[in-house]
Amino acid sequence: MSLETVLILISIGIAAGILSGLFGVGGGIIIVPSLLGVYAFTHFNSPYIVHIAIATSLFTIIFTSLSSAHKHFGHGNVEWKAALYIGLSSAVTVFLFSKIAILLPGEILKQTFSVVLIIVALKMLFDKKGKHEDPAEKKPEVFKPWLCLVIGALSGAIAAFSGLGGGVFVIPLMHYLMKVPFKKAVGTSSAAILITAAAGVISYFINSPAGANSIPYSFGMVDTLSAVPIIAASIPFARVGVYINRKTHHYLLTKLFAVFIIIVSLKLIFF
Template identity: 35%
Template sequence: MDWSLVLILLVMGIGGGFAAGLLGVGGGMVLVPFVTMIFSARGFPPELVVHMAIATSLGTILFTSLSSMRAHHAHGAVRWPVVLQLAPGIVLGSWIGPWIAKQLDTALLALVFGVFVAFSATQMILNRKPAAARELPPAPGMFAAGAGIGVVSGLVGAGGGFLSVPFMTWCNVKMHNAVATSAALGFPIALSGTLSNIYFGWNAPGLPAWSFGYIYAPALLVIAAASVTMAPYGARMAHRMPVAKLKRIFAMILYCLAAYMLYKAAATAGWLSA
């Protein structure tokens, strides 16, 4: 990789890592559109670009989640019993998500990603408050919730925070605890999803050198190095200030990223030339 590319990836990792710590979102969802742009510019096979961007971005969450989780745990904010209840379903769902992604062509996968990011941004802005009497469901419900979070996370390369944080706050888990617990959940999501992306992408034709399945190792390592450095700073910021205003700004950024992925879907499918 040339140094200009390394610099771009480092900047992306800094932004993704800070977002991971601040909002418990893993950072992967923010990275996917940018990684898609880079892989497209470097001439990766068009039919693999989005799959590889999602897989590589999800792989970075292996590192950012550990860094962010340590910072949140130091504040005593992680609810470990909730992590243990959600994790089995999350591991199963995160394995299935990349398998579903493999069945989709690039245009459809980009469309799914763009719609989900736009939905997540809207969810951030609305910031609905939970009903006062709502509680976390019993074990079967937690397994089902974890499986659902895992499937979507594995499909779109996210750390699960855009689903797990609203789910927990909807069940009256305090916001700071929900963000911290979501950061801890990012690791099983990323571990299962990364292994799944390696397995299901291993024999894909046209993979560039240094790819492990759908994961492009050089980009993963550079982004992860920067993300791990920044995730604790985001986590500390989350405990020092209200994040409502930052959430609105972040949502606006997500809308822009969603628009790019929807454009990518339309361009790949040939809808723009129709």
Template identity: 30%
Template sequence: MEIELIISFVLLGSVVGFLAGLLGIGGGLVMVPVLTSLFVWQGFPLESVVHLALGTSMASIIVTSISSMRAHHKKGGVLWSVVKLIAPGIVVGAFIATFIAAKLSAVFLATFFACFLVYASAQMFLNKKPKPSRSLPGAGGLFAAGSVIGSISALVSIGGGTLTVPFLSWHNVDVKKAIGTSAAIGLPISVAGTIGYLVNGWGVDIAGDYIFGYINLQAVILISIMSFLMAPVGAHVAHKLPVPILKKVFAVLLLGLAIKMISSVI
């Protein structure tokens, strides 16, 4: 089974990286349902497979977040003044959410994630964007918003773009700046979430090689390497294909992944 798993992680990382470059979507939306199925196939305890998938996905996002953040920073697309104010709330929310996730059942987490996939799918299919209507809140408001974004992001193991970009756009931030700032915010989310899943899963008995807390290190390394290599390929192809149509196709795929996620644990 070892060679099949290695191939599966390599293929998953390749797909995640390609989609990130092509559509600008976070890898967690794809990684979590696929990893859940792989971990069930691998024979891990059913009550821990979703937690393990969330933690592994969150750790895998770190490398992608750094790469994306640097790319947007070079183009002047990151509002660092916003990042500095929202990041503390992001870290607190993401870290605390991992403690909540550790107490929830695999079935509940799978259902919650599936519902989020449906939301993300609808948002992508309809391409609905909030109408800018106000200015950004102050330090307290950004801390509160960061806490909510960080919490939900850690519970569904995403870099936060699905939530951060609409939030910033709603507050009259240019969409390119919103995407760049969201990319920078993805790093504290992934780091805080990874530490949280590592801590919360440390005392859990999950027999297997390369398992540290709720993180499968083998999967993280292979997925991260391939994702890093394939993201530029996806970005290159994005200039040659009709991305709006691809987004609608991917939205339908997300619905299929939601069904797969539920069926894996029930």
């Protein structure tokens, strides 16, 4: 691997880490398309190239979300019970859907998710409540195990088909349906995504078809040579993202997150 490629991978890790800490997402929106670009740059080709990028993205997200969740926990912004329910539910669906994703492109499902995400994002973008304080801060959090399980199931399906951590669904649903303050929803999402990503990697490893691990030093469909520089950069920069999260007013943060969701959705639809 050339120095130029390593520097590109480090840059990917920096961007993914900041996004993870700031918004409670895994960073897959950056990692998957960037890895595909790196593979094109290095002339690597495989019939499973997209699946390799997704599996590698999920592998890096394990470490990035761990760093992010640890920092958010230090600020009291992780609801562990909700994270556990969401994470375990997503682990089941990501495990099941990863097997399907290897066989199918999943374009229709991704586009359906994207339309729903855009609707949620537009609500967040044009919601005028909470300019001065988060309205959820005044309301008791509604912890319903069944609701956490549903949210987790949706995030797991997204992770399996797209390589995203699922936070784009988890955060707005926790905020609006469970009345969780936005910044706590971000921290809880980081913790839940850790479980989601780990289950996805295991599933891709178990269901890896013959010839899928054609990259040197890979295991299953995970490209470890590309993953290491990304992880090395994303871990410290996830903490930078958490710092920015802490310093940003929740109202501005929700608007930025809404714009981020729209970008993610358009990427899933058109790219």
